[in-house]
Amino acid sequence: MTSTTSQPVTARSWAALGILTLAVLLLAIDGTVLALAVPALTADLNPTATQLLWIGDIYSFALAGLLVTMGNLADRIGRKRLLLMGAVGFGLSSVLAAFAPTPEMLIIARAILGISGATIMPSTLAIVRNIFSDPALRTRAIAVWAAGATAGAAVGPIVGGALLEHFHWGSVFLINVPIMVLVLIGGLILLPESKDPNGARIDLLSALLSFIAIVSIVYAIKHVFAKGLDWTVPVAVVLGLLAGWLFLRRQRRLTRPLIDISLFRSPAFSGAVMANTVSIFAFVGLLFFFSQYLQLVRGLGPLQAGLTELSATIASIVVIAFAGFMLGKLGRGRAISVGLGFGALGLAVLALAEGMSGLVGIVIGFAIVGFGAGLAMTLTTDAVVSAAPRERAGAASSIAETAYELGAALGIAVLGSVQLALYRWNLPAIADPGIDSSVNESLATAVSQLDTTNPAVLAAIEQAQHAFTVGMQWTSVIAAILLAIAAVIAWIAIPSHKGQATVDH
Numbered sequence: 001m002t003s004t005t006s007q008p009v010t011a012r013s014w015a016a017l018g019i020l021t022l023a024v025l026l027l028a029i030d031g032t033v034l035a036l037a038v039p040a041l042t043a044d045l046n047p048t049a050t051q052l053l054w055i056g057d058i059y060s061f062a063l064a065g066l067l068v069t070m071g072n073l074a075d076r077i078g079r080k081r082l083l084l085m086g087a088v089g090f091g092l093s094s095v096l097a098a099f100a101p102t103p104e105m106l107i108i109a110r111a112i113l114g115i116s117g118a119t120i121m122p123s124t125l126a127i128v129r130n131i132f133s134d135p136a137l138r139t140r141a142i143a144v145w146a147a148g149a150t151a152g153a154a155v156g157p158i159v160g161g162a163l164l165e166h167f168h169w170g171s172v173f174l175i176n177v178p179i180m181v182l183v184l185i186g187g188l189i190l191l192p193e194s195k196d197p198n199g200a201r202i203d204l205l206s207a208l209l210s211f212i213a214i215v216s217i218v219y220a221i222k223h224v225f226a227k228g229l230d231w232t233v234p235v236a237v238v239l240g241l242l243a244g245w246l247f248l249r250r251q252r253r254l255t256r257p258l259i260d261i262s263l264f265r266s267p268a269f270s271g272a273v274m275a276n277t278v279s280i281f282a283f284v285g286l287l288f289f290f291s292q293y294l295q296l297v298r299g300l301g302p303l304q305a306g307l308t309e310l311s312a313t314i315a316s317i318v319v320i321a322f323a324g325f326m327l328g329k330l331g332r333g334r335a336i337s338v339g340l341g342f343g344a345l346g347l348a349v350l351a352l353a354e355g356m357s358g359l360v361g362i363v364i365g366f367a368i369v370g371f372g373a374g375l376a377m378t379l380t381t382d383a384v385v386s387a388a389p390r391e392r393a394g395a396a397s398s399i400a401e402t403a404y405e406l407g408a409a410l411g412i413a414v415l416g417s418v419q420l421a422l423y424r425w426n427l428p429a430i431a432d433p434g435i436d437s438s439v440n441e442s443l444a445t446a447v448s449q450l451d452t453t454n455p456a457v458l459a460a461i462e463q464a465q466h467a468f469t470v471g472m473q474w475t476s477v478i479a480a481i482l483l484a485i486a487a488v489i490a491w492i493a494i495p496s497h498k499g500q501a502t503v504d505h
């Protein structure tokens with residue numbers, strides 16, 4: 001069967017959607033599940049602040065850098081085949097991460113996890129595109145898929161919290177194994193195979209250039225915030241921009257490019273990609289460090305911290321019932337803008353709630369953010385996937401997922417680095433050099449390594465908690481402003497024809 005053959009939507013189709021959503025749910029969980037394990041991981045492996053950032057974001061870097069290539073590979077060799085291969089690799093690399101003895105080994109394991117995940121994600125959305133050819137049903141199916149992605153990012157801390165209450169931090173990776181076994185078995189039975197009947201050979205130079213461009217730019221952003229401006233930053237920026245320019249130039253010349261550059265001439269397409277990236281940037285980037293805030297400042301246990309963020313998961317699932325309605329009433333551009341606006345409002349609520357006692361404001365803020373991010377992601381993903389012909393579904397899906405993963409990676413790198421810089425900026429000088437060094441490294445380092453029975457240490461940690469809170473508040477405000485700007489751009493740039501505004505090929 002090729003992707004040019006329409007398939008009737010049956011109960012089997014929805015069951016297949018369940019398997020695909022389970023796969024993307026797990027991949028999204030793996031992007032944030034480690035957040036709650038940071039204190040335990042820090043105490044065990046003693047990573048530096050920079051290593052901690054790499055542990056958090058290398059997974060998304062590897063995913064984002066390889067999604068374009070893997071989406072095209074899925075079109076060529078078969079989406080089901082590549083997905084099942086990725087499931088096996090993901091399970092094996094999860095075991096490697098769970099038993100990593102050093103920060104360096106964990107970074108390597110997380111990179112391999114990202115590579116394995118990159119073989120799964122484009123196939124999930126491409127198969128959804130292939131199964132659901134009717135625009136209305138496809139919007140609903142993509143809403144379910146998007147709920148898996150956004151809910152996975154939010155449910156990661158809950159899963160991590162439940163495991164960390166009783167087990168070693170490595171358990172947050174071992175949980176992947178039985179789920180991937182289920183995806184493997186369900187995929188073999190339920191998923192249809194599809195591919196491009198005229199699939200061309202993958203251009204390896206284009207694949208290399210796209211990877212270099214993404215990783216170089218993200219490295220430069222992360223490094224300038226975490227370590228300051230040194231010679232590596234301009235080198236990385238120049239390398240990334242040059243690789244990106246060469247990549248785009250090569251795509252225009254290839255008969256079968258990895259990315260169809262002409263798609264970006266459409267305001268609906270380019271605006272949707274931008275909105276997707278920004279919404280995930282704010283959501284995942286803040287979530288990674290908010291879990292630390294709940295534990296290290298509010299004093300919650302891992303499970304309690306995860307449950308506090310549950311409202312975002314519930315809200316992102318509720319979006320399934322509203323996405324089609326919002327699209328029909330407002331049109332695509334305005335509906336996406338409303339989603340981004342909700343996200344900005346939620347982040348503003350979180351900024352206020354972080355400085356207040358109690359958790360009610362935090363729960364409400366997370367619910368608003370989860371609804372807004374879920375709505376924006378559903379409609380932007382639908383717009384991107386619907387813009388390409390069905391035989392190129394893998395390549396189109398990889399653009400939507402690259403936007404998601406790049407947004408997640410940049411969110412952790414940029415917002416995480418901004419938060420760290422603001423934390424250090426607000427720290428007062430501490431007379432004891434040993435205490436000052438640990439506190440300045442990170443709040444997690446101070447809590448895990450210093451003797452908390454020492455009054456001087458307790459005083460320093462209280463000051464560090466205040467600095468961390470101030471940093472979180474300003475980071476939330478920055479993320480809210482970015483979402484508000486994106487909402488205005490989406491309202492103006494993305495067409496808003498009312499009704500089921502999808503393009504089918």
